[in-house]
Amino acid sequence: MPPGSPPVPRSGPPAVSAAARALAARCESRVNELARRMARDAFERLPGYPDLPADVKDVEIAATVRNGLRLFLRRVRDSQSRPGDYSLFRERAAQRAEEGMPLHTLLRSHSMGVYVLWQALRDEARSGEEEALIELVDFLLRGHEAIVGAVAETYLDERAALFAERREHHRSLVRGLLDGSLPPLRAFEELGLHGPSLVLHLHLPQGPDPAASAVAVRRRIRRVQMALDRTFDTEVVCLLGVGGGDAIVPRRADDLTGQHRCEELSSRLRQVCGSDVRLAAVAAETAADVPAAARTAAEVVRVARACGRPAGPHRMEDVLLEYHLSRRDESSDRIAALLDPIGDRPELLRTLRVYLEHRQDRRVSARHLELHPNTVDNRLTRITELTGLDLASPRGTALALAALLLRGDAPTP
Known part of the structure; x- marks a missing residue:
């Protein structure tokens, strides 16, 4: 290649040698045997696997294993073909996610399947086929990486979707419980x-x-x-x-x-x-x-x-009086209206609120408001002038507090 020439892109993995193809071909007749061996023997050592129904092992899992074995053997025969169809692996991964099988168990089953296939290739290998065996194992491991990636991606996507669906269902139940649109006991039980x-x-x-x-x-x-x-x-x-x-x-x-x-x-x-x-x-x-x-x-x-x-x-105990004063009846609107004259003066409303919260201590209120005490005095005087509330009397203080609570004015940041 002349200096400076661009590299020639590789079209795919290197072709499998004739010796490797011959070795793999001898395993084709053992596909059903290997599938049963994995589904009924090798996988039994995985946590939770023995508890699966027999039909899941003998039908779904065995079919998935056969698919994986045949996919590997087909790719060995034609290594330049497309990597293969992983749709069945994805479908099974979604099913296992829905059934609650842990991801580590699912991935370990794929790794164990690779190991069983490696054992079968090793058992079939004859003297002088060591290089062909190494070539097939390399090919097997590279394909396993892609399958595990597809399985993990699908599993996690399905679990995320199931989690979001369950969370939204819970939200609907809580909403129905709080607004009375669902029978309380039914919603309670469904929420666990x-x-x-x-x-x-x-x-x-x-x-x-x-x-x-x-x-x-x-x-x-x-x-x-x-x-x-x-x-x-x-x-x-x-x-x-x-x-x-x-x-x-x-x-x-x-x-x-x-x-x-x-x-x-x-x-x-x-x-x-x-x-x-x-x-x-x-x-x-x-x-x-x-x-x-x-x-x-x-x-x-x-x-x-x-x-x-x-x-x-x-706690309710912290605001007992205020909670009581904030209950509404036929007098509530008239009490709340006592502060209408300063309704557009947030600095006066906040001063009043802080003053009442700090037990009518002008100096503590001034520190909290970051003002001079005289400024607090001037504001309190202005509140009295505009509203007519005597903040020095118990009755005026109670009316001012009730008016604040009934107005529902949020504290100014």
């Missing part, structure tokens, strides 16, 4: 839940930008799900979105209120989503109690946010 539970409501800080990709949104939800699963040591059934959602977990005797695990979950979620993570857990004795428990948990979180409580786990 039994006995007393804890219903959690999660409020998460602003997630990915609205223009963010669907991948970023899914990644965030997946990380929240992982935090739930690790905290409660189970696959938690939940209905999650970017901003939070609801989850149902079994109640444990050593943590009846869920407070310890909620603190652990809050810590994990802060690492995933940021500092403004809020959650509450409410006990549900039966499946029928779950919808009410979910509403209560969501309301505890809403009240805690509205009255400026620090982020983290919230």
Whole structure:
């Protein structure tokens, strides 16, 4: 070849020698025997394989083995042909994934099949055919790599699809349980839940930008799900979105209120989503109690946010008065309207909220707001002038707190 000439591309693997083809041809009559040997003997040593039904071993698996053997022998006869049709391997991999066979068991069965075929070639080899045997083993291992890749890819794709399908089914069940569109006991049983539970409501800080990709949104939800699963040591059934959602977990005797695990979950979620993570857990004795428990948990979180409580786990005991004051009746709209005069003044609303949350201590409120105490005094005076509420009296303080809660104004970041 002249210097500088481009290399001539190879059209495929090197041709198999006549001696190697002759050796492989002597195994063709043993295809059925080898298939039975693998399906009924060699594979029996694999974990879980002995428990498979006899028809699966004798029909499906034996047919797959015969297909693999004939594919190998056909490629030996014509090594320049296409690598072969892996559709049956892919089909069987999808079936094994659906049946729950572990991937390592499936891949080990393919490797064991290669070993049995190598043994058959070795047994057929005669004196002087050592080079032909090495050539066939090299050819066998290169083909095995492609098959294992196709099998693993199909298996993982099928498992991912099954997982997504099951997760969506669980989401539908949780949605139906919470909104009352499904019978509670039926939904509970299908979700694999039994006995007393804890219903959690999660409020998460602003997630990915609205223009963010669907991948970023899914990644965030997946990380929240992982935090739930690790905290409660189970696959938690939940209905999650970017901003939070609801989850149902079994109640444990050593943590009846869920407070310890909620603190652990809050810590994990802060690492995933940021500092403004809020959650509450409410006990549900039966499946029928779950919808009410979910509403209560969501309301505890809403009240805690509205009255400026620090982020983290919230308990009903932490917001008992505020929760009571936030209940609606015929007077609610009139009480909420007391703050209408400052409704377009977020700095005044936030000052009022922080002032009430910090026990009407102007200096502590000033530090929290990063303002001078005199500025806080001026704002409080302005609130009194505009609303008529006397923040120095118990009645005025109670009315201001109730108005804040009934308005549902979220804390200003």
